[in-house]
Amino acid sequence: MINAERVLDALGDRTRRRIFVRLRNRACYAGDLARGMRVTRSAVSQHLQVLRAAGLVAVRAEGTRRLYRVDTRGVKTLRRWLDGFWEETLGAFKEAAEEAASRVRKP
């Protein structure tokens, strides 16, 4: 539960939503994200940290620069939370059972 609420909290802020939407279009460096937004670079960094903690954004170091992109885990968590306990749990079970069955068919 906590994880889904963290996603909702993270997206409950307008600047963070704008950052997330930008990253959804394409991966970005932190410096490029700050451009065109009326917030400082350090504020963008802080927002990125919140988005990362919620599982919405992932980062990769490229030399001295950091490339940010959307992390689908946060969205998945939220979607499953919205689906409800047994929907989510049975959905996960279905995936696992079908994977096990396909391993038996193709050893």
Add this chain to the structure above:
Amino acid sequence: MMAEQIMSSGFDPNCVRKVVSVAAPQSIAWQVFTQQMGTWWPLAMYKIGKANAVDAIIEPRVGGRWYERGDDGSTCDWGRVLAWEPHARLVLSWDITADWQYDPGLNTEIEVRFIAEGDARTRVELEHRKLDRYGDRRDEMRTIFDKTGDWGQLLAAFAQMAATRAKKAG
């Protein structure tokens, strides 16, 4: 979304019913559900211990424990095995309160039936019943267990909340 509700049985406020059709033989569906629960149960979200949960275990016999195991070796009980009929039927007690604490006296029940549909497909029916044991928190818990259909409403509520927060912040 993958599971559908069994509509024909009528509405029972003390019971949540789900059906899922699985492309796996009955024996494998049973095995994955009962012996490999830790590989698919959403442990990051649904666990009660303080430690990070790394496994969910059902002891394979009537009276056996159903519990989570943490990465520090600790265990937290979820319930007990009430019926163990390999490949066909499993009944567990779910003894986790509305505050997500173990209470062996709670005794809500989960029945899972595995019905073979040919050699390669299994219909899995799940019934979580005796929700009246939650007393005046029954409806709250029912909503958590069965949110189907609330999708749109929840998203609308979220959009509204987000807009309100944005307004406050801006």
